[in-house]
Amino acid sequence: MSTSSYAPRDGSVVATAEDTSADEVLARVDAATRVAALAAESSPAERRRWLDAIAKAVEDHRGELVEIADRETALGATRLRAEVARMADQLRFYGRVAIEGGYLGVAIDDATDTAPQLVRVNRPLGPVAVFGSSNFPFGFGVLGTDTGSAIAAGCPVVAKAHSAHLSTCLRLAEIARDALEAVGAPRDILSIIVGRQAGADLVAAAGIKAVGFTGSQAVGVKLWHIANQREEVVPVYAEMGTVNPAVVTRAGIDRIDEIARGFVGSFTLGAGQFCTKPGVLFAPAGRGVAEAVAESLRAAAPEPTMLTKAIAADVLSGLDEMVAAGARVVVRLPGSGAGWSADSAVLSAPINALMPGSRLLEECFGPVALVVEYATDHELTEGIRSLQGSLAAAVFGADADDPDLAHVVQVLSGQVGRVTVGDWPTGVAWTWAQQHGGPWPATSRPESTSVGAAALSRFVRPVTFQSVPNAALPPTERAATAPENPWKISRRVNGEMVSP
Amino acid sequence: MSTSSYAPRDGSVVATAEDTSADEVLARVDAATRVAALAAESSPAERRRWLDAIAKAVEDHRGELVEIADRETALGATRLRAEVARMADQLRFYGRVAIEGGYLGVAIDDATDTAPQLVRVNRPLGPVAVFGSSNFPFGFGVLGTDTGSAIAAGCPVVAKAHSAHLSTCLRLAEIARDALEAVGAPRDILSIIVGRQAGADLVAAAGIKAVGFTGSQAVGVKLWHIANQREEVVPVYAEMGTVNPAVVTRAGIDRIDEIARGFVGSFTLGAGQFCTKPGVLFAPAGRGVAEAVAESLRAAAPEPTMLTKAIAADVLSGLDEMVAAGARVVVRLPGSGAGWSADSAVLSAPINALMPGSRLLEECFGPVALVVEYATDHELTEGIRSLQGSLAAAVFGADADDPDLAHVVQVLSGQVGRVTVGDWPTGVAWTWAQQHGGPWPATSRPESTSVGAAALSRFVRPVTFQSVPNAALPPTERAATAPENPWKISRRVNGEMVSP
Structure with a gap:
């Protein structure tokens, strides 16, 4: 082989x-x-x-x-x-x-x-x-x-x-x-x-x-x-990875052109092949958000080439499956046809199509996203909760005083490993406070x-040493717990964090 | 029902x-x-x-x-x-x-x-x-x-x-x-x-x-x-819980009477119904340790009553199975016969009987323990490594300068969640540095x-909030990360632990 x-x-x-x-x-x-x-x-x-x-x-x-x-x-x-x-x-x-x-x-x-x-x-x-x-x-x-x-x-x-x-x-x-x-x-x-x-x-x-x-x-x-x-x-x-939600608040709608452009940029980044791709955008009903996003996609006119033949094929079959599951195609741009090109698309679906087991709740790994309109807070909450656990979620409101922010952040934080406000989720900084992992099945270990x-x-597990003389400890444990703290590390001593 | x-x-x-x-x-x-x-x-x-x-x-x-x-x-x-x-x-x-x-x-x-x-x-x-x-x-x-x-x-x-x-x-x-x-x-x-x-x-x-x-x-x-x-x-x-090992070093043999008494006290505590019960004692060969332990058991003369009928029956069948797996009965004291009494016993087995799949590697939940003799460091190491992962292990040496301590502690720490020197493992303190859990199958999450x-x-999982205004955070996150640190907790700020 x-x-x-x-x-x-x-x-x-x-x-x-x-x-x-x-x-x-x-x-x-x-x-x-x-x-x-x-x-x-x-x-x-x-x-x-x-x-x-x-x-x-x-x-x-x-x-x-x-x-x-x-x-x-x-x-x-x-x-x-x-x-x-x-x-x-x-x-x-x-x-x-x-x-x-x-x-x-x-x-x-x-x-x-x-x-x-x-x-x-x-x-x-x-x-x-x-x-x-x-x-x-x-x-x-x-x-x-x-x-x-x-x-x-x-x-x-x-x-x-x-x-x-x-x-x-x-x-x-x-x-x-x-x-x-x-x-x-x-x-x-x-x-x-x-x-x-x-x-x-x-x-x-x-x-x-x-x-x-x-x-x-x-x-x-x-x-x-x-x-x-x-x-x-x-x-x-x-x-x-699963379907990462993004939410436009009621007040956020005033910035919809900017948000639509950002959404397209994020879900088509790397040909949509990001585990943090925002796969569904929840937007206030009756404000033409799906059309605005479609317009932005047309303007961006991506020509995605997928990583593998299988991924390219999955984008096409995924689009069909989403339509069969009740989504409507708002815009679908054909790929170049060369190599493993794929179409890119914006779909929309009624919020009650997000039913357990629906294909709309599964990731489509490619430049494809869904817009779902909500009429009430309750509808939005239920819509978010119908999703599987996911890696990241984004909220776009008016400003820091947007009265809907706190509630939406709260609901999303029960579903994901990272919640952003005003940032698209596709960037993952490698810093001290990062969390890249969400509830099952986004990750197996949330x-x-x-x-x-x-x-x-x-990649570690704790071992406790009871009444073990320092000299009899293995090398790492000996240095890590020695009274003189040779590695100058923070340690918990008798319950209190002690900095070096 | x-x-x-x-x-x-x-x-x-x-x-x-x-x-x-x-x-x-x-x-x-x-x-x-x-x-x-x-x-x-x-x-x-x-x-x-x-x-x-x-x-x-x-x-x-x-x-x-x-x-x-x-x-x-x-x-x-x-x-x-x-x-x-x-x-x-x-x-x-x-x-x-x-x-x-x-x-x-x-x-x-x-x-x-x-x-x-x-x-x-x-x-x-x-x-x-x-x-x-x-x-x-x-x-x-x-x-x-x-x-x-x-x-x-x-x-x-x-x-x-x-x-x-x-x-x-x-x-x-x-x-x-x-x-x-x-x-x-x-x-x-x-x-x-x-x-x-x-x-x-x-x-x-x-x-x-x-x-x-x-x-x-x-x-x-x-x-x-x-x-x-x-x-x-x-x-x-x-x-x-599985079989927790205890080890007597070569120098430790000088204290064998005290160790034998302690071992009996530990493996018969609560009628041997402790998940931290030391189930096997590795001792230097040819020094009569099994007999010393048997003598201590006779002197202690426990009259164990088991928690349930099933546990009492399992002690008896466990003893038979251990004998069938190559162990020898050094002493077996009959139970009182009233209610769910059980026998207590010391068995011994050659170190090469600790083969994968052997019944000797499985816990016998009751006042029963095994003594295994080792002739060389290599035999001891291999004997310990043949055990399943377990919760706790104990080493008994001469004193803090015992030259065998470090090596034995090192080997044991790869197998268990807690290593003690000179203490029996049956007590589990509820403090800051405690670890009660060992490699699979002692625990499912080592x-x-x-x-x-x-x-x-x-019972928690991390969520990271990216660019979220403090006021839009859920209550706990808001307090925990607020600049004024109202809960006075240690926090990691830009990578450094900061005490309140």
Whole structure:
């Protein structure tokens, strides 16, 4: 068996690689397991050095990487150059998060008359399987946010190459392994496998202790099932995405032209292939919002080329299914017809069409969006609540004093992992307060995030040491809890947060 | 259908109650859902008042509760009085954890040139189903650590009454609901259901957003499967327990008489019905440790009465199965024969009998323990690693300078949630640094704890608010992130922990 990647612009083969055999998958996992103790015992500063070296290496290879990725994804050099920069910045960010030490969750309870001395420190889980996304070959790929946060937390990574950008993935792994070696770290902190069956074998491998995934619900749930059937069940952090809602308040209607332009810009960004794409816009009834959005789409006149043949086909069938589910086509612009082009479209539907099980509640991964009108607060609330859990939601009102803002934010916050006011949800900053993950089925673990400082927490578990002499603690725990606080980290001591 | 509880001392019926119908289960969940918004919007200080009121109420009813529970569990008045005190103290502790505010995980990123303003706050998941344990009617029961931490985090609870102590559970719920009402809180912050099918219906109910469970692997995994088949999959925090290892180092052998006595005291405590019971003792070969432990058991001469007929029967069949799996009986003391008495026993087995799938790797829930001798470090390491993940492990060495300590602690920390040196694992302090939860299958979520301050984290998920005016935030998020920090909580501001 082998896997090939194709050029979306003309459908030609770009690269082909042998699929990794079952034995070879186990060998990669064993290699990762062999370096796991070293990774776990390395200091956060050491791992930061590794991540910085990888970041520097990908920047040094930016031109080459952009060229390969553009052939395989048709995302364009501008977008891809920015994404390489994001990838490098994310890797450095996770290194900074590691040395800050908050992810260790250090707590120290001195012995009392009624309780023993307890110290609690998060420790790395061990080798992590990473399945990157189709749509972000760099930011959410082999060296993306899952890999960066896993290595920062002290876990080796075995990544699966995405078939849509196979040579990009293989090259990224090569660059990272070389960079690791150059900086004195084991190459096997990161390795890569190829093939669908190899991916399934990877999740089933006993040595794998957690799984990070970004992609479709179908594949994410499949991997989750495999993990749940293991003898030792391990967590699958699947970021799958659903339909992200956006809301125009009654007062917001005064800005409808600007909002319509922004909505089109957001739902057609990257050919609509964003997990944070706003898929449905709730707007006050009878104000012609669907038409305004259609007008903006006509003006934008995107010519989307999809990442894969299957995605392009799904856009077309998705449009048909949405119409069959009660949506009306407000505008549908035909694609260029070259390669894996797709149509772009605005649809509208009555709010009561958002029924459980309706196709309108499922993501259409492409430059397609739905406008739904609401007549009352109650209708809006019920409409939002009829959606599946999702990653992000946006509200567009008049200004900070818009009387509808608080209520809409409140309702949305029960449904999603991130609520924005006045911003489109398609940008995801990699900072301390970010949350990229929403209620099932948007993610399999709504309490976790795949972007931002808290991403490290997915790959650790706490261990408490009771009455253990400091000298008998493992290296990380010893440093993290030592009285002199050598790593200068914030710690909880007898219940109080103490800054260094 | 109805459920009955029985007196372990003579097998007579203590109480019988109608099982809760499927409709009535949904009605309880709906009632919980109706008060969930109020619970979520209440301040931590308000919820602390609720928990303090419940704590006071159970203390006020201590005599009555101990009497009921002793009839149903035969755990004895002394142990049960202490456990009521633990229950009350835990409830108060979780109230203090709530007002400390760390569980909210507040992070504030000010807007920069490249990133928007983000604030991140954990919000309660909503109604939680709680399945208390058989062995701790108070500490891990209807008002135990799961309920206390869920309410502290802002979640209403629907508890399932344990059939082994039905009237204790029903009375606890009544006391708590009265106490809630007296302090101005809705009674439906806590409600209770009866019956095995009702428990399954509860986990399947769409309104339930998380499950806390303490008990056997068989039941815990069953509930986890039900939750995984829901349309919206929700987390099941199942604390199931396995075989907890204890280790005597080579130098520790000099203290073997004291260690043997301590081991017997720990594995026979509460008739061996502790999830933290040390089930296997690894000891240096050829030093007569099994015999020393047997001698201590003879001297202790426990007369265990088990909680249920099934548990008593399982002790006997467990002993037979362990012998069939290659263990040798070093001593077996017959039970009294009255009611649900059980034998107590020390077994020994060669270290190479700890093979995958062996019955020796599974818990025997009762006053039974295994001694395994090791000849080399390598044998000890492999022996420990052959065990399933477990909750706690203990090491007994000579003193803090024992050269074997560090290595043994290191190996154990990869297998368990808590490692003690010189303490038996059967006591679980409810403090800030506690971790009560280990790798699968000891718990279904090794990253979580059911005891200690971090227990609240199980019942919240983060939501990030991007560019949302403070006035438009929901009440908790508004207070938690306001510039003036009205709740005086530690917060992460632009990446740095800031104490109030």
